[in-house]
Amino acid sequence: MKIDQKKFIDSLGGPEAVGRMDDESRADALESHMMAELNRPKTGDPAWDHTRIEKYPTVAEIEAQIETRKYREGAGFMYVPRNRENVKRLTPVPANPTLYDFFKLRFMNTSKHVLQSAALAQRNGMPEEIVLACLLHDVVQEIMRTDHGWWGAQLFEPYVPEKVSFAIRYHQALRYFPDPAVGYEYPDLYRQLFGSDYVPPPYIQATYEMVRKHPWYMDARLVTVNDLYAFDPNAVVSIDPFVDIIGRHFKQPKEGLGNDGSPVAHMWRTIARPDQPL
Ligand SMILES: [Fe+2]
Ligand SMILES: [Fe+2]
Numbered sequence: 001m002k003i004d005q006k007k008f009i010d011s012l013g014g015p016e017a018v019g020r021m022d023d024e025s026r027a028d029a030l031e032s033h034m035m036a037e038l039n040r041p042k043t044g045d046p047a048w049d050h051t052r053i054e055k056y057p058t059v060a061e062i063e064a065q066i067e068t069r070k071y072r073e074g075a076g077f078m079y080v081p082r083n084r085e086n087v088k089r090l091t092p093v094p095a096n097p098t099l100y101d102f103f104k105l106r107f108m109n110t111s112k113h114v115l116q117s118a119a120l121a122q123r124n125g126m127p128e129e130i131v132l133a134c135l136l137h138d139v140v141q142e143i144m145r146t147d148h149g150w151w152g153a154q155l156f157e158p159y160v161p162e163k164v165s166f167a168i169r170y171h172q173a174l175r176y177f178p179d180p181a182v183g184y185e186y187p188d189l190y191r192q193l194f195g196s197d198y199v200p201p202p203y204i205q206a207t208y209e210m211v212r213k214h215p216w217y218m219d220a221r222l223v224t225v226n227d228l229y230a231f232d233p234n235a236v237v238s239i240d241p242f243v244d245i246i247g248r249h250f251k252q253p254k255e256g257l258g259n260d261g262s263p264v265a266h267m268w269r270t271i272a273r274p275d276q277p278l
Contacts, residue, residue, distance in 0.1 A: 056188075059195035074146035077109035078274055093272045096256030099159075099246055102139075103239045106271050110139045113228065115237035121226040128245045130222045132160065133167035135242055137223050143270055148172060158262045159251045166216050171223035173207040176200045182218075184225050 057065075066072075071080045081087060093101050103111055118135035126134075140152035149172025153165040178186050190198070200208075211217055246252075253260035258268035 056191035056196040059198050062193075062195045062198075074144065076141055076143035076145060078106065078142040078271070081109075087275075090274070093258075094256070096254070097258065097268075097272060098252050099250055099257065100239060100243065102257065102268075102271060107139045107142055110141050111239070112235070112237055114138050115239065115242075116228050116235055117223075117226050118242055119237065120228060121222070122241070124226060126222060126226065128249060129161055129164050130167065130219060130226070131242065132245055132249050133164045133171075133219070133223050134226050135245075136160070136164070137168050137171050137227065143267070143274075155264055155267050158264060159253070159257075161249060163216055163219050164249065166214075167219040167223045170207065170211045170220035171227065173200075173204045174211060174220055174224045175227065176204060177208050177212075179221055179224075182221060182225050184221065 091105050093105055097105075107114075114135050114137060117137065118131050121131045121134040136156055137152060138148065140155050141148050144151045149169045153169030156168060157165045175187065176190065178184055211220055253262070255261075258265050258272050
C-alpha cells in the first residue's frame with residue numbers, strides 16, 4: 001500500500017508532533033493510518049463508491065478504526081463530508097421547496113446513487129412505486145446513516161403510498177439476507193463496511209423474518225435488487241426522467257416541504273438549513 005507521507009504526518013499534527021513521538025507510537029500511528037486509508041472511500045463519494053479490496057477487514061478491525069476518526073460513521077454525509085474538506089455554503093432552498101428542489105440543492109452526496117438505482121429499476125421494467133422507492137431509498141443518509149431505512153421511511157411517509165415507505169423502511173434489513181430466487185446476493189460492500197465475520201444484530205434478523213412473511217416482501221426486496229453498489233462515478237444521471245413518477249405518486253405539500261406542519265416537517269427543515277446552530 002502506498003502511503004502519502006505528507007498526509008500521514010499532517011494527520012499526526014505535523015513534523016514537530018511526529019518528532020516528539022517514540023518509535024513505538026509512530027509504528028502504531030502508521031498502522032492505524034494504513035487501516036483507515038484502506039477503507040476510505042476513494043473519491044470522497046459515500047460508501048457506495050465500492051472498490052474491490054483483496055482482504056476484507058474483520059469486525060474487530062472495523063471497531064479498531066473508530067478511534068482513528070474525527071466523526072462517527074452514523075453521521076449524515078451532508079453534515080460531515082468524508083472528503084476532509086471544508087463544507088461549502090449552500091444555496092438557500094426556495095420558500096415553498098419541493099422534492100425536486102431538495103434533489104437539486106441538498107441531496108448532492110446521495111443523488112447519484114439513488115438516481116442510478118431508480119434508472120436501473122426503470123430499465124428492469126419495475127412498477128412506478130418501486131422506481132419511486134429506489135429514487136428515495138437512501139437520501140436520508142444526508143442527515144443520518146444509522147438505521148437509515150427507518151429514518152428514510154419516516155421522512156417520506158406522509159407523502160408517498162404506504163407500499164413505498166414500507167419498501168424504503170425494510171430495504172435496509174433485507175440487504176443482509178440473500179434471495180437467490182431474484183438473484184440478490186450479500187454485497188461485498190458489506191464485508192468491507194461491517195467486517196467479513198459480521199452478524200446482523202437481533203432486531204435486524206427479527207425484522208427480516210417479519211418482512212419475509214409479509215405480502216409486500218417483494219416490494220422491499222426489489223429495492224435491494226436495484227440497489228447498485230458497484231457505483232459508476234462517471235455515469236450521467238438526472239432527476240428529469242422521474243419527474244412524472246414523482247408527480248403521480250408524491251404528494252407535494254403546497255406550503256413546501258418543511259412548512260406543512262406534518263410530523264416530519266422538522267426533518268425537512270434540518271436538511272434545508274444544516275448550518276443552523278439550534
Ligand atoms: Fe440503503
Ligand atoms: Fe442504496
